[in-house]
Amino acid sequence: MNEEYILQLQHIRKEYSGVIALKDVSLELKKGEILALIGENGAGKSTLIKTCSGAVIPTSGKIIINGREFTSMSPQLAAENGIAIIYQEFNNVKGLSAAENLFLGNPIKKGILVDKKAMEKEAEKAFAQLNIKINPKTLAGDLTVGYQQMVEIAKAIMQDAKVLIMDEPSAPLTSAEVESMFKVCELLKSKGVSIIYISHRLEEIYRLSDRIVVLRDGEYIKTLITKDSHIDELIHLMVGRDLKESYPPRKACIKEDEIVLELRNVCGNGDKDINLKLRKGEVLGLGGLVGAGRTELAQMVFGVVRKTSGKIIFNGKEIDPKTPREAIDCGIALVPEDRKRHGVLLGISVKNNINMPIYNKISRASVINSKKEQENAKKYKDDLLIKTPTLNQLVKNLSGGNQQKVILGKWLAANSELIIFDEPTRGIDVGAKFEIYKLMNDLVEQGKTILLISSEMEELMGMSDRIIVLSEGQITGELKKQEFKQDSIMRLASAVKEVKNEN
Ligand SMILES: Nc1ncnc2c1ncn2[C@@H]1O[C@H](COP(=O)(O)OP(=O)(O)OP(=O)(O)O)[C@@H](O)[C@H]1O
Numbered sequence: 001m002n003e004e005y006i007l008q009l010q011h012i013r014k015e016y017s018g019v020i021a022l023k024d025v026s027l028e029l030k031k032g033e034i035l036a037l038i039g040e041n042g043a044g045k046s047t048l049i050k051t052c053s054g055a056v057i058p059t060s061g062k063i064i065i066n067g068r069e070f071t072s073m074s075p076q077l078a079a080e081n082g083i084a085i086i087y088q089e090f091n092n093v094k095g096l097s098a099a100e101n102l103f104l105g106n107p108i109k110k111g112i113l114v115d116k117k118a119m120e121k122e123a124e125k126a127f128a129q130l131n132i133k134i135n136p137k138t139l140a141g142d143l144t145v146g147y148q149q150m151v152e153i154a155k156a157i158m159q160d161a162k163v164l165i166m167d168e169p170s171a172p173l174t175s176a177e178v179e180s181m182f183k184v185c186e187l188l189k190s191k192g193v194s195i196i197y198i199s200h201r202l203e204e205i206y207r208l209s210d211r212i213v214v215l216r217d218g219e220y221i222k223t224l225i226t227k228d229s230h231i232d233e234l235i236h237l238m239v240g241r242d243l244k245e246s247y248p249p250r251k252a253c254i255k256e257d258e259i260v261l262e263l264r265n266v267c268g269n270g271d272k273d274i275n276l277k278l279r280k281g282e283v284l285g286l287g288g289l290v291g292a293g294r295t296e297l298a299q300m301v302f303g304v305v306r307k308t309s310g311k312i313i314f315n316g317k318e319i320d321p322k323t324p325r326e327a328i329d330c331g332i333a334l335v336p337e338d339r340k341r342h343g344v345l346l347g348i349s350v351k352n353n354i355n356m357p358i359y360n361k362i363s364r365a366s367v368i369n370s371k372k373e374q375e376n377a378k379k380y381k382d383d384l385l386i387k388t389p390t391l392n393q394l395v396k397n398l399s400g401g402n403q404q405k406v407i408l409g410k411w412l413a414a415n416s417e418l419i420i421f422d423e424p425t426r427g428i429d430v431g432a433k434f435e436i437y438k439l440m441n442d443l444v445e446q447g448k449t450i451l452l453i454s455s456e457m458e459e460l461m462g463m464s465d466r467i468i469v470l471s472e473g474q475i476t477g478e479l480k481k482q483e484f485k486q487d488s489i490m491r492l493a494s495a496v497k498e499v500k501n502e503n
């Protein structure tokens, strides 16, 4: 037995019908280290870590925990052996309190009754240990995603986990929440807990990890010592080629005097008095903190939520879309941020999802033109590098990032005049990000118009022609390309708050 390692995966192979997700992958996790696991969408990261909890049973290979050998795990075995996993789409019960979630499946009892008071007290202790401020009585559904995740981490710690595995934990978090999660990770590390951390954000990998394991196409590629490695090398190992630039160049294509979308004094639940104009061929970036009202703005234009007052003018005519269908018919598409809730139907195929918005166009008397259906799906599979064995694969069997690409394909296929992208590259690997940016360029060069919502400052500045910043539902400023600076955006993003604080 090797004393140094808490967890070893040896020669793990996983086959699904038609897909080999993992081929002979091995890795070792040292005691008290943070090990990053990286790779493109579909590389096999989630599949690999799921073998540690029994959510995936390997076709062959060994899992060694503290010297004990297993050929497969179960959730109970994993818990008994000190392994806790926070999944890519984690699940806590929204209708239960933070404390109840913490003790889910293992409540403290007084006789035959559940002892709520005792659980709340213990929860308070657990949160205090991690320096996080959560009221144990709050319903999980009322907590921000960041706090929900902290509850999951606290739960892992209470179960005395020696190994904590986190699959893209930062993807749904705000930057402040990411900071507090990092603090918790550091704290756990100092207590001797080992962590496997999966993320597509390479700057996080550099901040947090001691070593990095790279996977590509289901194969183990290399282990690197973080402080001795360089980001370009990392990208090369992941993608299998160099990526020279982050943002592809774009031809000038803005038609100054053709206004595609105009909002006049538009108000919603949170949004107040929004005025903006979007010119044909332009990429207008919307900046701001999470909760600034950008998604609401997008949803009002797309008919998901109703505006309470003001005017939406599209191509010179006032529109008032009451449903997404009405917006689509006008020529508007929205690529939503929350893929599980609004974006994609998991139980149906890649082909059906991509064609969904255009079935009425490619059908006659209820008969679908299957050639067009196939061609259309294939085009977006190729353009977006969607990794799937066939177009008939169910979307639920794709990796998280590839599901995201299917949503993109679906809305691109709709061939709309105005496309609103809400956090389009969340969970997308670096190589595919570049392809998505190229596609956006193609769209505007073809005369389409883009509204881009992104919390990634780099992306917002790299892709937009102009940026409008929102804070607490109001526009706080506008920046032209030559004025783009992270500081300026951040200042505008918290502008309203500052005024309030001074009072
Ligand atoms: N139940 C399943 N049936 C068929 N194929 C599957 C199944 N689960 C996963 N796969 C395939 O296994 C491969 C690896 O997927 P996995 O989810 O591990 O990727 P990942 O590295 O986590 O990607 P991402 O960064 O997008 O989350 C993918 O090609 C995926 O389509």
Ligand SMILES: [Mg+2]
Pocket (backbone or CB within 6 Å): 045, 046, 047, 088, 167, 399, 400, 401
């Ligand atoms: Mg994954």
